[in-house]
Amino acid sequence: MTAVTRRGARVTPLDAGVRMLPGMSPPRLRARPSSSLAARAAGGQRTRATVAVTVAFTTGLLLMLLAPAARAGEVAVSVLDRGGHAVEAVVVTLAPAHGVPAIRRAAPATAIMDQRDRAFVPRVLVVGVGTSVDFPNNDSVSHQVYSFSAAKPFQLPLYKGTRHPPVVFDREGLVVLGCNIHDQMTGYIVVTGAPFFGMTDAAGGYRSGTVPEGDYDVTVWSPLIADAATTLTRHVHVAAGGPTDVRVRLAQALRARPEPRPRRGDWEY
Amino acid sequence: MRSAARFVLLALTALVAVPAVVVADDRLDLTGSLDLRFVHATGALSWLEGGSGALRFDREHEDLRLGRAFLAGRLRLDDTLSLHAVVDAYGDHDRNPVDLSEFWLEYRPFPLSPLRWRARLGAFYAPISLENRGPGWSDVYSITPSAINTWIGEEFRTLGAEIEARWLGSARGYGGDIALVAAAYGWNDPAGVLLSDRGFGLTDRPSTLFGGLGRPPLTFYHDTDHRAGYYAGLSWRRYDRAEVRALHYDNRADPTSVAGSAFGWMTRFDSVGVRLEPTSHLTLIAQNIDGETVIGPFPGGGEPFRMTFRATFGLASLEYGATRFTARYDDFHTHQLSGFYGPPADQVGHAWTTAVQHDVGDAWQIAAEWIRVTNHFPPRANYGLPADGPESQLQLALRYRFRLQR
Ligand SMILES: [Cu+2]
Numbered sequence: 001m002t003a004v005t006r007r008g009a010r011v012t013p014l015d016a017g018v019r020m021l022p023g024m025s026p027p028r029l030r031a032r033p034s035s036s037l038a039a040r041a042a043g044g045q046r047t048r049a050t051v052a053v054t055v056a057f058t059t060g061l062l063l064m065l066l067a068p069a070a071r072a073g074e075v076a077v078s079v080l081d082r083g084g085h086a087v088e089a090v091v092v093t094l095a096p097a098h099g100v101p102a103i104r105r106a107a108p109a110t111a112i113m114d115q116r117d118r119a120f121v122p123r124v125l126v127v128g129v130g131t132s133v134d135f136p137n138n139d140s141v142s143h144q145v146y147s148f149s150a151a152k153p154f155q156l157p158l159y160k161g162t163r164h165p166p167v168v169f170d171r172e173g174l175v176v177l178g179c180n181i182h183d184q185m186t187g188y189i190v191v192t193g194a195p196f197f198g199m200t201d202a203a204g205g206y207r208s209g210t211v212p213e214g215d216y217d218v219t220v221w222s223p224l225i226a227d228a229a230t231t232l233t234r235h236v237h238v239a240a241g242g243p244t245d246v247r248v249r250l251a252q253a254l255r256a257r258p259e260p261r262p263r264r265g266d267w268e269y
Numbered sequence: 270m271r272s273a274a275r276f277v278l279l280a281l282t283a284l285v286a287v288p289a290v291v292v293a294d295d296r297l298d299l300t301g302s303l304d305l306r307f308v309h310a311t312g313a314l315s316w317l318e319g320g321s322g323a324l325r326f327d328r329e330h331e332d333l334r335l336g337r338a339f340l341a342g343r344l345r346l347d348d349t350l351s352l353h354a355v356v357d358a359y360g361d362h363d364r365n366p367v368d369l370s371e372f373w374l375e376y377r378p379f380p381l382s383p384l385r386w387r388a389r390l391g392a393f394y395a396p397i398s399l400e401n402r403g404p405g406w407s408d409v410y411s412i413t414p415s416a417i418n419t420w421i422g423e424e425f426r427t428l429g430a431e432i433e434a435r436w437l438g439s440a441r442g443y444g445g446d447i448a449l450v451a452a453a454y455g456w457n458d459p460a461g462v463l464l465s466d467r468g469f470g471l472t473d474r475p476s477t478l479f480g481g482l483g484r485p486p487l488t489f490y491h492d493t494d495h496r497a498g499y500y501a502g503l504s505w506r507r508y509d510r511a512e513v514r515a516l517h518y519d520n521r522a523d524p525t526s527v528a529g530s531a532f533g534w535m536t537r538f539d540s541v542g543v544r545l546e547p548t549s550h551l552t553l554i555a556q557n558i559d560g561e562t563v564i565g566p567f568p569g570g571g572e573p574f575r576m577t578f579r580a581t582f583g584l585a586s587l588e589y590g591a592t593r594f595t596a597r598y599d600d601f602h603t604h605q606l607s608g609f610y611g612p613p614a615d616q617v618g619h620a621w622t623t624a625v626q627h628d629v630g631d632a633w634q635i636a637a638e639w640i641r642v643t644n645h646f647p648p649r650a651n652y653g654l655p656a657d658g659p660e661s662q663l664q665l666a667l668r669y670r671f672r673l674q675r
Binding site: 017141142144146148149153155157158159177178180186223255256 | 336345348377378380381385435437439440442444506508509510566643674
């Protein structure tokens with residue numbers, strides 16, 4: 001089973017440079033949520049991402065059929081802004097609360113934080129503790145990536161292409177990325193110890209896939225969310241059967257989205 | 270100038286001495302541009318040609334002209350140190366046909382906290398213009414910058430050291446940053462002489478470090494008093510959408526000092542500018558400058574010459590694909606309070622500028638610009654001209670540019 005799971009988890013990363021999320025591979029069925037993140041993260045590579053989604057989804061179905069009849073449930077999270085509109089690209093983590101047996105994690109995964117048009121792509125990435133993240137620079141200009149966040153301070157001297165080895169994120173926490181040349185470039189890597197995580201899709205939804213029955217703390221985060229962090233965690237009990245719905249309605253307006261503005265003929269270094 | 274020259278020559282030597290091995294991947298970033306113009310102008314002789322006209326070209330200097338040829342380069346010495354140089358040619362009668370206009374060493378360490386430091390040493394523009402954001406301080410919105418930034422380009426260069434502390438708000442969940450910048454410099458004591466002589470004008474002919482402007486040429490990069498000048502400014506940015514800059518400039522020149530043919534003009538001003546990019550198509554810029562310049566008194570020369578000045582402009586620019594349309598209104602005044610006999614340096618002027626630029630591929634750009642200036646400046650009488658001098662200038666530009674990175 002585990003072997004199959006691992007293989008399943010690997011299907012997603014294969015395509016489209018979107019191996020963002022394999023993250024922790026919980027007992028089964030991580031494929032679907034991770035692929036939805038992948039699809040979004042891939043941005044311009046929608047076609048290939050779609051292939052990835054399809055492959056992952058198929059794998060998921062396959063795994064579901066193969067899954068033992070353990071008691072398991074699912075969590076369906078939706079994030080809505082103050083006006084009731086879906087909020088996309090919100091990081092969702094499911095951490096088991098007390099009383100849930102420890103969930104075994106798969107081998108450390110890999111992920112990619114790309115750089116294009118003077119922006120990090122994706123702007124927000126969620127990875128499990130221990131994930132090694134590649135920072136390829138596919139832009140026309142060089143970047144100098146850094147973080148001074150406590151969870152992972154690091155610096156990648158000026159480069160293009162893939163000059164630097166991946167960076168291993170071995171501590172939980174939020175890592176804010178910057179470029180020392182382009183101050184407007186900002187990216188976020190959420191390093192989580194939670195066994196289940198992902199991001200909301202265009203409809204503001206995230207489905208955990210199958211998770212063991214029990215109590216969980218469901219937390220949402222996005223750089224655009226202005227609500228106090230203390231209001232963004234929901235304690236839920238996941239029972240076997242239909243999905244447990246978690247609805248997060250934000251009280252504060254979202255922060256403005258910084259759209260990168262690549263300028264024609266703009267030769268700022 | 271002699272010491273400034275020595276300084277820059279030393280720096281140049283250092284640049285040449287940098288071993289070629291340093292030029293590894295991504296070390297060198299070189300931009301070059303050649304800009305040819307076809308000009309039709311209605312004004313009497315331009316100040317740049319020894320007259321009193323407020324524009325770059327005039328009835329006697331039109332048709333085919335070299336707008337500017339430049340090379341702007343950056344050489345990374347290591348990950349925190351880089352060397353920047355801009356070499357210019359304007360094809361006019363400047364004593365150096367090819368000259369440096371900027372040359373500086375920049376230190377930009379990786380931030381270890383939200384506070385990011387940056388230091389520059391050498392000769393460079395103070396962070397005043399919100400129009401001149403292209404390589405080599407080129408204006409990206411029109412061919413000719415506003416009256417304010419024309420003047421900044423003509424008479425000002427920081428020859429000294431600047432330090433900037435920028436609070437990177439993005440790392441703290443705030444979508445913008447705030448910076449404090451301060452500089453100390455010498456060799457800019459004559460700044461103000463051109464403004465008293467011509468008033469504000471609109472040209473895209475900045476001075477170079479060793480050259481001069483006008484006939485006979487005025488030069489601006491001298492130290493007449495061994496007193497450092499300074500500027501201090503504040504900048505606030507919100508993503509790419511908004512930027513506000515405020516800066517106080519004071520060259521602290523001793524207005525009675527003389528060194529060779531250069532005089533100290535005590536010039537100080539406040540500049541405030543805003544640039545907004547509310548959509549990806551639209552840019553709005555407004556800037557105001559307000560200050561004074563003083564020279565004298567000299568023994569037996571009566572009162573010091575004292576002149577205040579104020580200029581404002583508003584610009585709107587629309588960009589659709591490869592085409593950009595820009596319109597700008599400039600308003601400028603000078604007022605002489607005392608000193609010098611003859612017609613007072615009391616300027617009342619305004620100008621309309623409209624420009625269209627169209628990129629053809631990555632390398633070529635065609636541009637057209639029309640400026641009309643209405644200028645009342647009594648000292649024009651010294652040239653046998655009436656105080657009022659409306660001028661207009663139509664320019665068509667063909668620009669080639671390249672960028673080399675290795
Ligand atoms: Cu960058």
